[in-house]
Amino acid sequence: MSTESMPVPGTGAVEAGIDHTPATYERGTWLEWIHGWIVTVDHKRLGILYMLYALVFLLVAGVEALMIRIQLAIPHNTFVSPFAFNRLFTMHGTTMVFLVGMPILFGFGNYLVPLMIGARDMAFPRLNAFSFWMSAFGGILLYYSFIGGVGLAGTGSAPDVAWFAYAPLTEKAFSPGHTVDYWAVAIIASGIGSIGTSINIIATVFCMRCKGMTLMRIPLLPWLYATMSFLALLALGPLTAAQGMLMIDRYLGGHFFDTQAGGSAILWAHFFWIFGHPEVYVLVLPAFAFANEIIPVFSRKAIFGYSAMVAASVGIAFISLGVWAHHMFTIGMTSFGNAFFTLSTMLVSIPTGIKTFNWLATIWGGRIRFTTPMLFSIAFLSQWVIAGLTGIMLSVSAWNWQLHNSYFVVAHFHYVLVGAILFMIFAAFYYWYPKMTGRMMNKTLGRWHFWLMVIGFHLTFDLMHFPGLLGMPRQIYTYEPDRGWNTLNFLVTVGAFIQAIAVLIFAFNLVYSYFYGDEAGPDPWDAWTLEWATASPPPPYNFADEPSVASRRPLWDLKHPEDPDSAFE
């Protein structure tokens, strides 16, 4: 069984299914080395480029967040001007969603999906490179607006219309400079890149699988990435279309969102959130995907309810297409509209609940190893539940009318984006870093990173709910001292700085471990999926022989020929 299902042992450098050929790229001079990275079409290199690009912007947008928090730490603060404050929260939101979240998750997808399905590359390597450079162009364009644009009333340069850019503020009459143009074109450019990568991931997962990998043997990570890519295809189209309409309004004098000529600002809100809500799931499904791989390995148990997990992911993707107007309850809809979007939003909690219980059931009775990735995964589980619960609260339209655009909403979505997604991104870094570099990440630094992150996160985002409940609106640059928000806001700022220190420790760990980390070997976690069946880092061709699988855990079959999974399928 094992000899048929895995590459034949003993042929040259391939031993027991693992190719020990070191990953050698032509080194040459440093100029040739850089040139090699720029013209590369290797999915692993492009994946790393995506991640580095996103990490740079994570630091940039993190600094923007810190400046926002310094301004709000005490009432009547004058750290930044109101105009600069508008630019900061616009750039922070846009950067974190389009230049950090999407690329870092696509980076992991690029790196891992072909390895996990036993392929040698993505379905379209050159499309892959094109998509990355389009995304990078979008990011550079957005930040070029600091030099090239003129904002509201000629007061600044970067976009200052918030990340959802509600019309008619974005119309030529109210935003006369070029900042909105930079914003729109940057998002169209990075959107084209994301659509290209989504097409690529779907084609890879469904067309490039190795021998024996039927649909129900695909590891959950490629499954969820395919689902997420499908959702991205459906969500990014409306965004691109809406940006196109905005450009028509601004450059050709169209009237889509021009309320003075009969256009509709509400239509923009609909179009934006038809993109905006599925986008949340585009970001969170990869986080689920990481949890699906990491939690079983460190619980030493197979994932509980594999097929239910697949079904729940596809279910989340479908339901999330019909919930967008819960961002718009205060815009004034019919009572039928309010009831529909309240109920459809609550419906999302059923498949996500299935997932949560499946993760708990996977951990239950397992022989848990508290490694750094597992710590982040456990924190993710509890934080994701809390984020989901405040989400259900906000889905009730009557409650939403009270809290719309308050800091309660800000706290809720940061609980999702930081507490769930960013925590799982960190877990994924600690888990797959050995595969990408051949070295383990430092464990002590990892513990410091984890505990500071948890403390800082809860200090910031638990407390942020309360100013919201007390009536503090989002996107205000300062506030009166007699509202009872002072202490809370100060502590939130302190928490933000603790998180910043944690992220700096993480960044240092990435660099430090690259040079001084312990040798990882091909399979440091004793894991079961195919990416661990090749050297670390993998050779450019991934697998010397095309792998062949007979179950969901091919490496378990290889290591335990006396009790293979394939006997139970």
Next chain:
Amino acid sequence: MATIPLQHAPDEVLHQPTRGVMAMACLIIAESAIFTIFVVAYLYFAGHDVTGPHPRDVLEVPYFYTVCLLSSSFFIVLAEHAIEHARMGAFRLWWAITILLGLTFLYGTATEWRKLIFEDHLTIHTNLFGTTYYSLVGLHASHVIIGAILMLFTLVFALLDKVTPRHAYNVRVLAMYWHFVDAVWVVVFTVVYVVCR
């Protein structure tokens, strides 16, 4: 190791779709989402104009050009069939007819726009009808142009004998895109010239 029963023969055939068709299907899904938004905007704003010109006064139904575009889907199927059976002469003929029909359709759009702009004084700036009409029809026409360019390249290479029956699969993927462009026109035609006129 020898005692492990071979429950699943690893050489069982795995049925996977081909990646070109898969990618084109995904592109069509993404494009459909874009067109849906423009169609929704057209329907949403239909009849909301206070100033003219209105669609019923200026729009003429392009029956002939619609027949041209839709029939091109038939000819491209003949072309696909021809290249699959290695009949390159027939392929070039049907392929050229498809392109001609596409170009005829574009000529129809151009004359229609010329009439609207110079005789009826309707531009994208005039009113909501102008904004939504030119964006939706223009978005579709730009897809026809892209398709026509891709097919022209294919024709040139076919005439130079660079496209051979080995490329039947690539031709089929390109034909998928052309069928999509035609199908979108059915929707655009229904919305612009039937429902909202």
